Amino acid sequence: MRIDRRRLVVLGAAGAAGALQPRLLRASAAPKRAPGSAGDDLPAREASWYKKLEEGRVECELCPQKCTVADMERGMCGVRENRGGTYFTLVHGRACAVHVDPIEKKPFFHVMPGEKALSYSTAGCNVECKFCQNWEISQFRPEQVQAYDLPPKALVATAKRTGARLTAATYGEPVVFWEYVRDAAAAANAAGLKPTVVSNGFIQEKALREVAPSLAAIKIDLKSFREEFYEEQVRGTLEPVLKTLQVIRELGVWLEIVVLLIPTLNDSVEEVRDLSQWVRKTLGPDVPVHFTRFHPTYRLTDLPPTPVTTLERSWKIGREAGLNFVYLGNVPSHPGENTTCPGCGEILIRRVGFRVIANNLVNGACPECSRQIPGVWE
Amino acid sequence: MRRLTRRELALMLGAGAIAGTTRAEGSGPVALPGVVGMAEAKAKLGRPLSREQADRVIAGAMAAAVGAGSGVEAAASIFTPGDTVGIKVNCLAGRSLSPRVELVEALVDLLAGAGVDRRKIIVFERTSRELERAGFTIRRQGPPYRCVGTDNDYDRLPSSSGAIGSCFARIVSTECTALVSFGVVKDHDLSGVSAGMKNWYGVIHNPNKYHQNGCDPFIADVARHPFIRDKLRLTVLDGVVAQCHGGPAYRPGATFELGLVSASTDPVAADLWAWQVIEAERRRRGMPTLEEAGRPVRFLATAAHHGLGVDHPDRLRLVTA
Numbered sequence: 001m002r003i004d005r006r007r008l009v010v011l012g013a014a015g016a017a018g019a020l021q022p023r024l025l026r027a028s029a030a031p032k033r034a035p036g037s038a039g040d041d042l043p044a045r046e047a048s049w050y051k052k053l054e055e056g057r058v059e060c061e062l063c064p065q066k067c068t069v070a071d072m073e074r075g076m077c078g079v080r081e082n083r084g085g086t087y088f089t090l091v092h093g094r095a096c097a098v099h100v101d102p103i104e105k106k107p108f109f110h111v112m113p114g115e116k117a118l119s120y121s122t123a124g125c126n127v128e129c130k131f132c133q134n135w136e137i138s139q140f141r142p143e144q145v146q147a148y149d150l151p152p153k154a155l156v157a158t159a160k161r162t163g164a165r166l167t168a169a170t171y172g173e174p175v176v177f178w179e180y181v182r183d184a185a186a187a188a189n190a191a192g193l194k195p196t197v198v199s200n201g202f203i204q205e206k207a208l209r210e211v212a213p214s215l216a217a218i219k220i221d222l223k224s225f226r227e228e229f230y231e232e233q234v235r236g237t238l239e240p241v242l243k244t245l246q247v248i249r250e251l252g253v254w255l256e257i258v259v260l261l262i263p264t265l266n267d268s269v270e271e272v273r274d275l276s277q278w279v280r281k282t283l284g285p286d287v288p289v290h291f292t293r294f295h296p297t298y299r300l301t302d303l304p305p306t307p308v309t310t311l312e313r314s315w316k317i318g319r320e321a322g323l324n325f326v327y328l329g330n331v332p333s334h335p336g337e338n339t340t341c342p343g344c345g346e347i348l349i350r351r352v353g354f355r356v357i358a359n360n361l362v363n364g365a366c367p368e369c370s371r372q373i374p375g376v377w378e
Numbered sequence: 379m380r381r382l383t384r385r386e387l388a389l390m391l392g393a394g395a396i397a398g399t400t401r402a403e404g405s406g407p408v409a410l411p412g413v414v415g416m417a418e419a420k421a422k423l424g425r426p427l428s429r430e431q432a433d434r435v436i437a438g439a440m441a442a443a444v445g446a447g448s449g450v451e452a453a454a455s456i457f458t459p460g461d462t463v464g465i466k467v468n469c470l471a472g473r474s475l476s477p478r479v480e481l482v483e484a485l486v487d488l489l490a491g492a493g494v495d496r497r498k499i500i501v502f503e504r505t506s507r508e509l510e511r512a513g514f515t516i517r518r519q520g521p522p523y524r525c526v527g528t529d530n531d532y533d534r535l536p537s538s539s540g541a542i543g544s545c546f547a548r549i550v551s552t553e554c555t556a557l558v559s560f561g562v563v564k565d566h567d568l569s570g571v572s573a574g575m576k577n578w579y580g581v582i583h584n585p586n587k588y589h590q591n592g593c594d595p596f597i598a599d600v601a602r603h604p605f606i607r608d609k610l611r612l613t614v615l616d617g618v619v620a621q622c623h624g625g626p627a628y629r630p631g632a633t634f635e636l637g638l639v640s641a642s643t644d645p646v647a648a649d650l651w652a653w654q655v656i657e658a659e660r661r662r663r664g665m666p667t668l669e670e671a672g673r674p675v676r677f678l679a680t681a682a683h684h685g686l687g688v689d690h691p692d693r694l695r696l697v698t699a
Contacts, residue, residue: 056624070567071627073626076587078584144532235587
């Protein structure tokens, strides 16, 4: 199979709204061209976070990999290229996956339940998780996937046309298309939409602080609470991700955390407890934590799916640590998908998979005890 | 480092080792660890060699690499008529610092002379555009040989080798039974040297993932993947003009007329030689060593550790045509 035949929409259309058709993505004017390496027919825009070094090298200041990149080479993400001492992003406005998804699919459980999010991604990623669910776009370079011009204004127009009230930079890794995220968020805010991001959180603080305040919500994949895991399974580091979580909280942007539990690698009682206690202590009890089920994929195909009992055990550990909102993911119909009031135990939002069956919140509060439930409800 | 003549090599190895240089039925390809054959070829930057020169140089380096009496004999000792031979050229730096077309075509002729079907000789690079930019003509079916870019025709699923997990070009994984790395002799900003082994980054879909730590152990991990390790027969390096600094892109002030083309059945030894000539030129110019410049060449030791070839200077044998 030739990879350039990968379809625009490569991800499962599990969302209620289904996938956009490519015809909805109108090609804009001919892309700018600049001399470069194999990807030189890609539209290129100067990157916003880098510094020039001696002899034509550049250092990327977007993510903690801090790639030093020589002329005609790319950073680890594969979407940023040094052309004669100037660093370019090759994916601004170049979406390779676009869906209208329920916001629960991100998952955000405390952000406008039941609403649709125009979800988009480009190629590339700044880490290499062996268990990546979206590796067919995240682990490829922009010239290796089929992509379309979808500049920020067109993205927002598409969202409005499809009835989406949110946008979501997701699927691949938004950090590697951070300029696109920034500009799409500005366009979304101007149009009265709520921009959100689903990320690994592996980003330098300055770039995060410059864009995060324009976002309505951020979901971070906390892939483990152990540096060894990040080194061996992710090719990243944990510490910058923890810093990202703290900065997001400090900025007051709505935050949810997803932890994909992988049998034998990051699912021990001790690790889940350490993680939960750190979240409770550092970020507070009201940050939702989703423990989700692993399915074998990409380079991690020799492990079984996560037992549901492991998820349930982790849910209990999270609650015992003092977290008010612990959820289970990738287990449709499990009670762990529901939002319950930490005050009186009333079920506030009942879910099955990505569908909201009932939303009993009244102005963001429990109808029984009137406790205010934190989130972005309107 | 010892410099030998082809005759001395033959005497040293013994007649039986090369066996008249034509492979006996059922025998494996000739492989001589640590031996690098070379031939002189003078030309200015950007100026082609004459075709006669190219034929002589490639034949000489090949024959020297295996102690054969001629280039065709050498090719016949390394390849069989039933092989489908992929010649991976490194054209990242454009026409100024890519393998010369005339040298690659001289190798193609040698292979054909040894009985390999021209339709089964594939000169390839990551993209057709890079090939064209380096002066090659795209020939999807031939004749006189096929010349194509991988152009994203990778395996559907990744496979792992050590620390790397990549989709390999189908030309390498599926189509070819034998491979040649046809590189240049140049500095690399991260790995120190980009010659024959680094060239294999061009057959995986995600080379950008593997530039940390001086590309170590990643270069060796790509090269020891069975798709490469089991098929790689020959490394040829175009050192007519080399570059001692500023790679992998072409850097005008850093090129020098080395005037040599090398061939080796040992990919590690081939790169060791490239490393030595780059360091020698840097010394001549008063530049720091690659290690002092912050890009030590680590990957050769790792490759040698995995049994891919010889990385010790004392075991490197340079054989002149």
